[in-house]
Amino acid sequence: MEYFLQLLLGGLTRGSIYALIALGYTMVYGIIELINFAHGEIYMIGAFTALIMSSVLTLYGFNEVSIIVLSSLIALIYSSAYGFTVEKIAYKPLRGAPRLSPLISAIGMSIFLQNYVLLAQTSDFLPFPTLIPEFNFMKNYEHVFGSTELVIVVTTVLVMILLTILIKFTKIGRAMRATAQDKKMAMLVGINVNKIISVTFIIGSVMAAIGGILIASHIGQINFYIGFIAGIKAFTAAVLGGIGSIPGAVLGGFVLGWTESFATGYVSSDYEDVFAFALLVLILIFRPEGILGKSSSQKV
Amino acid sequence: MKCMMNTSLLTCILMVVMTVTLSCTKPESQPLKVGVAGPHSGDLASYGLPSVKAAELVINETNDKGGILGRRIELLIEDDVCKPELATNTATKLVSQSVHIVLGHICSGATKAALGIYKDSNVPVISPSATNPDLTQSGDYPNFFRTIASDDAQAKLEVDFALDVLKLKKIAVLHDKGDYGKGLAEFVKGFIENSGRAELVLYEGITPGAVDYSAVVQKINLSGADAVIFGGYHPEASKIVMLMRKKKMDTIFISDDGVKDITFIKIAGEYAEGVYATGPKDVSMNPLAVKANEAHKKTYGSDPGAFFLNAYAAAQALLNAIEKSGSTDYAKVTHALRTEYVETPLGKIRFDDKGDAIGVGFSMFQVKHGRYVEIN
């Protein structure tokens, strides 16, 4: 039973990270129907910026709290700046182009950003400081579910709630929904579609950076390649949950995290990814729109 | 039809021209070409770039002294991204540039793919890091040498240590599904099962780069293993060790040369304490190793990376063999590699008939107070 619980909570932690990155995928996809392959790289850049900033601040003798706050904040700012710029360079000029073009552009962007960080920084793994403060939490069960894991899960849930509020109840959220439904109509009713798309990328990037910082401090090291694998997994999660749906992305993340966790725990970690992808294939075959996705009946 | 005629005529002429140019003997004063191949970009670049630096250091030093056999040495650096298909291109390119000897490749898979090409062109190859046993033991590649112990030797050392010294009864074996890690783990598994003295409670591969390993760590915990033997590299090793310690598990962690890297200790910090890893015998007292490390620091401003000393030794062995044999002739050079000892940062080495280095000792290390300490 304890073992089951451990796997369950472990899967939850892992799923939270997928969910945070998947939110970015799902939002971007919802608005411009693009698989933003460079999203994983934004996550990586977020983590890198946090690492660089915390190292610099440590060197200049800032105290622990201000290091955590400042470096996270700067990382969020920078990753959203990157998300914004990537959209302006690689996707905006491609509105209305054949469908696959932005996808190739995104793959190109992803390769570019990886190598940019590789060249400007290093190919080595770097130790990442513990930016998540550790505290006493269920002392006797720490081996099951530690404070770091708690922070990760709670942050994810909070972020999802905030995002849902933002999208459901604010003006900008309404504009986003309108743009997702019909860009032309949105433009006609006076929504600045370009601005909305930029905002979407910025919000998505912030999520990715939060995910990046959390996972990097959980795992304790990063290199330039972490974004790619996490990106693919997160995209899988987004599709699993129903792409375009915010709770779907979170649920998809959790389901994927659990699948991997239980596959490892009860079968073998050799086939962890096989299980993850097989689940995806099965879900899409029997429920092509994903778990929470809305089935779009085609208009004829 | 006319086109065909033209083509074949043209072909004939070109072939004649080619033969003439190719058969022109090159003057001896031409530089000696040393190829360095390995991953210099992509996710495995950090294993390939140190070798380039090692080669540069050794060759610059030799060139400063006036070269070898009166010839300067030229480096041909080629990237193979550790991919077999690119490695064959790399090898063909080097061969086309009539390279004399090659330092590389880094990954066993890429090395295997490239070796056939070098073999057909009579180019000796020394790898600082390709550990797959087949490379030497299959006898398929007489032109291959290496300055690193093969997987089975390392695996034997790990298992013997676990069984004889630590007297463990339950062992979990993990690997990173890679060429190196899984190859090693397979041997470890085989040795444990053959010994009959310990129980293999878990044998699994983990996915490198995955965001979390807690499930597999829980599984180790559940299996009740006394120790984990891990085949793979330090990034995954440090993640697993850190997770195990955070989960308050004191399972012994034994790993390989890929983990016996100072970066492992730097990243895992306090959690690294007590971890065992096999590696080349402690050479930190070896004046040549000290010199090589210092030269790296002076030239590149940082500590050397993975397989630096192996590559350094390989470069020295190559140059030594050419110098001692007095030529670049394939037979003479390989003979010299097999017979002539050379002083390297790894000790005094030569190669056996199969191509494995003699004199590169392997021993077990343990992390104590933030340092790898050799266990005797």
Next chain:
Amino acid sequence: MRTILEINKLSMDFGGLRALDNFDLKMNEGEIVALIGPNGAGKTTLFNCATGIYAPSGGDIFLSPEPDRKIRINSLKPNIITGKGMIRTFQNIRLFPNMTVLENVMIGRHCRTSSGILGAILRNDSTRKEESGIVDHSYKILEKIGLNHFVSELARNLPYGAQKKLEIARALATEPFLLLLDEPAAGLNARETKELDTLIAQIRDEEKISILLIEHDMKLVMSISDRIVVMDYGRKIAEGPPDEIRINPVVIKAYLGEEFVA
């Protein structure tokens, strides 16, 4: 006069919405029937059910390509139904925009031809013959419809009216005995509508193809149809020759509201 299409108690639900409600319809050979009704009455849904794009929730659809043969086509795949000889056009033009006009029509020949992969690669005699047959047949249809000067133009570059015609040409290439037209006159100017009027009559008279059309242009409907079926809220509310329908109070009510009924 034999029945070629028989729809019995057809129902279609979308979630809670009932788009078709026990709808009955019969079509006779050589007839032109118009289907009219306010927006959202379920006309296009009927087409979609009949041509296999939607699977109806209840009821039956029978098609009778020749005497003494009656096939139940509920939930058959669209391509099978086309193969049986019923074809439709689309309300919002659905051509293949990046194919030439000729190629668009040639797609219509797909279900009447059979050469496979090997034939395509080897391009043997029978394939070549079939190919040239497809080209010739398609070109003849374009000539008849009056699009022959556009053959090599990409479909997306055609003017709107020509695109509408091309849809009909493409449908005709499948050699149907029953043609369903979904608002063929929508967006056409008076002259084009006039041409369409002639064209529809021509298709019926020369090709012996029966036609069921959805249309809002009452002038067109009244002039060409033999019979009019009026739909509202997924049900049939009236049926009869044009002159009867014109004065039917139920129809006027459905269209114009209560107060206009005299």
Next chain:
Amino acid sequence: MLNVSEMKKSLLVSIWFMFLTFPIMVIRVNPIEKIVEWRWGNMFLVGIGSFILSFIWRYFIRQKESGLKKVEMGEKIIPFFEKLRSGDSIYLRSLCMTLSCAAAVFPFVFSTYQTTIMTTVLMYVVLGLGLNIVVGLAGLLDLGYVAFYAVGAYSYALLNYHFGLGFWTVLPLGAVLGAFFGILLGFPVLRLRGDYLAIVTLGFGEIIRLVLENWNEFSFGPSGIANIPRPSFLGIQFSLQQATVYQYFLTIGLALCTIFVVNRLQDSRIGRAWIALREDETACQAMGVDKVRTKLRAFALGATWAGMVGVMFAAKTTFINPASFTFIESALILSIVVLGGMGSVPGVVIGACILILLPEYLRAFTEFRMLLFGAILVLMMVFRPQGIISNVRRTYELKGVPGRTLRD
């Protein structure tokens, strides 16, 4: 051009990029040694670079938007190939002659290395053309194409290892197995559309690779299979150089065969059905095209080529392991198709040349090669999203019909 507002814009861009690249480009930390290195020079370079580049960028964007589309490539190549397509015999014959002569003498003029590279390019041409059937013609976004490639490679390696089957025996077998797996994948994903299809095919590709990696008893796991024999010719064993030349001609043969077949397919009844399916699935089905069969045919035919090239690949490298069949490989092949121009055969050929030769010749800038590769993909898509050569539809010979070559 160089007025104040333009300068101001560029200045803003340059400031933005200096800000953007600040942490990554300027600061380098070594958290292990606790050293922070400040590289202010980089900031200066980024500033200058982005200032200049922003002018060029805006210039090209304006060019593109003003509808002139005077991107050099397009202007030169399209009319040329149109002439080819419309069967202008002088162009066609002279081009074919030059190309075939060049191809025939290539291995004798250039080094073995160049020949190997050309062989690689040709293999990617075939892969690109195969994927072109699925993506370019049928419009099914397949991100797991490399799986079929792996199937081909492993079928040669394993059949040779276990049963000693030769290259020529396995080549058709590889094709059949490729097609079989194509159908196997095709069946479950038929219902999916667009991006769902993309992610499932991606998953399928990964599953194949992971199985090869983990199932040691079957595939020898990550250590791969070595000593795969090169293709023989009537039992003659070649030297490395001869084998390279031989393989080069084999690959040319395969590539020509592929071009021939793909050309014929796309101008056939089936090819038209694929394109129609891509253009409008619903309408296509309503016009009597069997969607399931058409899609399966596309998957199977696409996979067939991948299977054959897989066999060739295994014979060329003589060693294979799962590391050669990663997602990036699929992305590369897809990029070839899209870069060249979807659905266009000459486009795919040129796309393969660029994407394979570029990184190979950019070796001089080893470190920057992947960076440039990424950048080129983005720039290419931004400035010419329809690919280098946009697909031109075939026009048909019609007896006595004037003006039959009207086109946009």
